[in-house]
Amino acid sequence: MRNQLDIFDHDPVRMAAVNRAAAEHALHDVQFTEAIRQERHAFYKAEAERWDNLAAHSARAITERKEQHA
Numbered sequence: 001m002r003n004q005l006d007i008f009d010h011d012p013v014r015m016a017a018v019n020r021a022a023a024e025h026a027l028h029d030v031q032f033t034e035a036i037r038q039e040r041h042a043f044y045k046a047e048a049e050r051w052d053n054l055a056a057h058s059a060r061a062i063t064e065r066k067e068q069h070a
Contacts, residue, residue: 012055019048 023044027037 012051012058016048016051016055019044019051023048 023041026032026040026044029037029040032040
């Protein structure tokens, strides 16, 4: 099993957007009860936030490296 993600397929900004869309879809998924829908929504929102934080950290690290080399 691979633990390393492909940086082109797993761009943090794109993954955050995908998880936000999944969170919205989870609220309307009729195959689950209301409680499960809320749990799934919370999970996907947390994942989107995690990816957003990763994207912000990555952008900050790139900016810092560019400033060091300038």
